[in-house]
Amino acid sequence: xxxxxxxxxxxxxxxxxxxxxxxxxxxxxxxxxxxxxxxxxxxxxxxxxxxxxxxxxxxxxxxxxxxxxxxxxxxxxxxxxxxxxxxxxxxxxxxxxxxxxxxxxxxxxxxxxxxxxxxxxxxxxxxxxxxxxxxxxxxxxxxxxxxxxxxxxxxxxxxxxxxxxxxxxxxxxxxxxxxxxxxxxxxxxxxxxxxxxxxxxxxxxxxxxxxxxxxxxxxxxxxxxxxxxxxxxxxxxxxxxxxxxxxxxxxxxxxxxxxxxxxxxxxxxxxxxxxxxxxxxxxxxxxxxxxxxxxxxxxxxxxxxxxxxxxxxxxxx
Amino acid sequence: xxxxxxxxxxxxxxxxxxxxxxxxxxxxxxxxxxxxxxxxxxxxxxxxxxxxxxxxxxxxxxxxxxxxxxxxxxxxxxxxxxxxxxxxxxxxxxxxxxxxxxxxxxxxxxxxxxxxxxxxxxxxxxxxxxxxxxxxxxxxxxxxxxxxxxxxxxxxxxxxxxxxxxxxxxxxxxxxxxxxxxxxxxxxxxxxxxxxxxxxxxxxxxxxxxxxxxxxxxxxxxxxxxxxxxxxxxxxxxxxxxxxxxxxxxxxxxxxxxxxxxxxxxxxxxxxxxxxxxxxxxxxxxxxxxxxxxxxxxxxxxxxxxxxxxxxxxxxx
Numbered sequence: 310x311x312x313x314x315x316x317x318x319x320x321x322x323x324x325x326x327x328x329x330x331x332x333x334x335x336x337x338x339x340x341x342x343x344x345x346x347x348x349x350x351x352x353x354x355x356x357x358x359x360x361x362x363x364x365x366x367x368x369x370x371x372x373x374x375x376x377x378x379x380x381x382x383x384x385x386x387x388x389x390x391x392x393x394x395x396x397x398x399x400x401x402x403x404x405x406x407x408x409x410x411x412x413x414x415x416x417x418x419x420x421x422x423x424x425x426x427x428x429x430x431x432x433x434x435x436x437x438x439x440x441x442x443x444x445x446x447x448x449x450x451x452x453x454x455x456x457x458x459x460x461x462x463x464x465x466x467x468x469x470x471x472x473x474x475x476x477x478x479x480x481x482x483x484x485x486x487x488x489x490x491x492x493x494x495x496x497x498x499x500x501x502x503x504x505x506x507x508x509x510x511x512x513x514x515x516x517x518x519x520x521x522x523x524x525x526x527x528x529x530x531x532x533x534x535x536x537x538x539x540x541x542x543x544x545x546x547x548x549x550x551x552x553x554x555x556x557x558x559x560x561x562x563x564x565x566x567x568x569x570x571x572x573x574x575x576x577x578x579x580x581x582x583x584x585x586x587x588x589x590x591x592x593x594x595x596x597x598x599x600x601x602x603x604x605x606x607x608x609x610x611x612x613x614x615x616x617x618x619x620x621x622x623x624x625x626x
Numbered sequence: 627x628x629x630x631x632x633x634x635x636x637x638x639x640x641x642x643x644x645x646x647x648x649x650x651x652x653x654x655x656x657x658x659x660x661x662x663x664x665x666x667x668x669x670x671x672x673x674x675x676x677x678x679x680x681x682x683x684x685x686x687x688x689x690x691x692x693x694x695x696x697x698x699x700x701x702x703x704x705x706x707x708x709x710x711x712x713x714x715x716x717x718x719x720x721x722x723x724x725x726x727x728x729x730x731x732x733x734x735x736x737x738x739x740x741x742x743x744x745x746x747x748x749x750x751x752x753x754x755x756x757x758x759x760x761x762x763x764x765x766x767x768x769x770x771x772x773x774x775x776x777x778x779x780x781x782x783x784x785x786x787x788x789x790x791x792x793x794x795x796x797x798x799x800x801x802x803x804x805x806x807x808x809x810x811x812x813x814x815x816x817x818x819x820x821x822x823x824x825x826x827x828x829x830x831x832x833x834x835x836x837x838x839x840x841x842x843x844x845x846x847x848x849x850x851x852x853x854x855x856x857x858x859x860x861x862x863x864x865x866x867x868x869x870x871x872x873x874x875x876x877x878x879x880x881x882x883x884x885x886x887x888x889x890x891x892x893x894x895x896x897x898x899x900x901x902x903x904x905x906x907x908x909x910x911x912x913x914x915x916x917x918x919x920x921x922x923x924x925x926x927x928x929x930x931x932x933x934x935x936x937x938x939x940x941x942x943x
Contacts, residue, residue, distance in 0.1 A: 362943070506863050524844065528844075528856075537861055538935065538936070541856040541858070544847075546821065569942070575938075579941065582938050582941075609943075612940075612941040618856050620895075621896060621898075622892055622895070623929075623933070624925070624929040626885065
């Protein structure tokens with residue numbers, strides 16, 4: 310199944326994966342540095358990540374100001390951009406800033422532009438896709454997509470804003486998906502539970518059989534049916550810009566599931582480690598610069614490094 | 627080497643382990659509950675924990691008000707209390723309170739009592755012990771102990787207070803020990819570094835070849851020579867009182883090293899998982915109530931549970 314020069318065979322036999330999300334121009338400031346209008350957006354990071362594992366298809370919208378040449382590396386990676394539409398107006402722009410801790414970004418400005426009227430429509434093939442990822446967009450739109458689709462496995466991301474302002478729509482989304490990916494503070498807010506175990510069980514009772522809770526530099530937590538998995542973080546020494554790490558992680562996870570064509574405790578665990586490994590490339594540069602450096606070979610190395618950072622023997626007594 | 631009914635064989639052949647620390651009466655309040663003058667103290671938790679793994683010897687001091695019958699369970703566990711001295715006056719008392727998060731305690735009151743004049747002296751056998759643990763006491767005293775001893779492997783704990791007020795003495799201690807165990811905020815304060823990897827390397831440059839950084843519900847981090855180990859936390863659902871978890875963890879780690887009589891990356895990793903498993907009993911009750919429920923058999927079960935919570939397969943591509 311594998312070769313170091315590429316993984317076309319794996320790609321061609323993998324199950325289909327579709328992501329609905331944004332392609333954006335991000336202006337990010339970190340202490341002492343600003344990166345203006347760099348390529349960003351949830352669908353961009355997700356597809357750049359999952360493109361190393363399968364052939365994801367992107368549903369997104371661009372403004373007339375966007376140079377499609379910027380997406381050339383995605384095409385080379387095998388990402389299908391045939392349903393990335395150009396519309397009159399400007400591309401979605403986001404501006405955020407990070408403090409010394411390089412933890413959560415503070416949003417300074419959001420210009421939805423063409424994204425404001427984004428109404429994703431799935432064609433017949435897309436409606437019958439195997440795997441579908443709903444990136445962090447307003448729950449009303451996530452709902453429209455999931456109601457069009459007949460996917461085998463649907464995952465979604467969300468955020469504090471929607472938990473607070475669009476709770477009823479979000480609950481409807483939750484009742485229709487298989488996997489929710491969110492961060493620890495969001496999980497606590499959504500569930501009203503402080504303990505991560507209790508929060509995950511509470512969210513599970515809202516619909517998804519699998520709940521993945523991201524904990525930043527502390528790794529991630531999964532509750533899949535009755536089983537818990539504790540996923541480590543990669544102890545990155547070169548932290549440049551965390552933007553996109555969550556979508557990169559989701560892309561690694563969903564790409565692994567699509568590559569195997571099977572959802573099990575084993576493929577989910579492998580996918581979370583793959584997502585962790587790929588996110589560790591994203592954080593090493595601004596925009597997509599870090600993730601562009603990731604290859605299947607470098608993913609293999611980093612996966613093996615995470616194995617060696619976490620392994621321990623049986624209790625010898 | 628093992629039997630389910632006990633581990634006398636293992637104990638008798640294990641290397642020697644000595645702990646210098648406190649035996650105290652703790653008054654702990656958690657939301658909605660107060661436990662008054664319960665058994666506590668670093669040496670108590672440490673020896674109750676390591677007593678499941680080897681035969682630790684305690685150097686500590688009690689007041690005349692202390693009922694030695696309270697320590698009967700330690701004797702049953704094989705802990706040597708022959709150098710726990712009774713002095714005129716009252717036993718060390720500590721009072722602390724936890725908020726809703728049950729994270730770090732806030733100290734409300736510390737009455738050192740007989741502990742104020744504690745001057746630990748090692749007898750000849752103790753001077754030549756294999757493993758020595760200096761619990762969190764003023765660095766000046768830790769220094770006096772380490773200067774008397776000719777131990778093969780010395781570990782120490784410390785705290786923010788000493789990093790701020792006794793830095794020069796603490797630095798002298800660090801230059802003479804093999805392992806420092808501290809929490810993440812303390813590691814950042816001591817090193818001046820925010821990243822855990824950078825902090826551990828900085829502390830290593832102060833002396834200890836092994837640095838273990840505790841991260842509460844997020845597990846623990848070890849830098850041993852050039853190698854990093856990421857240790858998970860046990861996802862406890864029954865959190866009653868975190869007092870003593872750090873000393874329980876240290877006891878599990880040092881007890882494992884003494885049991886093996888060998889310090890290596892493998893025994894350190896096994897010891898950290900043992901420490902994590904034993905601390906998960908401590909947190910389930912007030913005072914020593916949780917840890918008293920731990921047995922070798924229950925330790926084995928929890929160790930295996932941590933294995934299943936963290937294991938993942940190789941990258942299948």
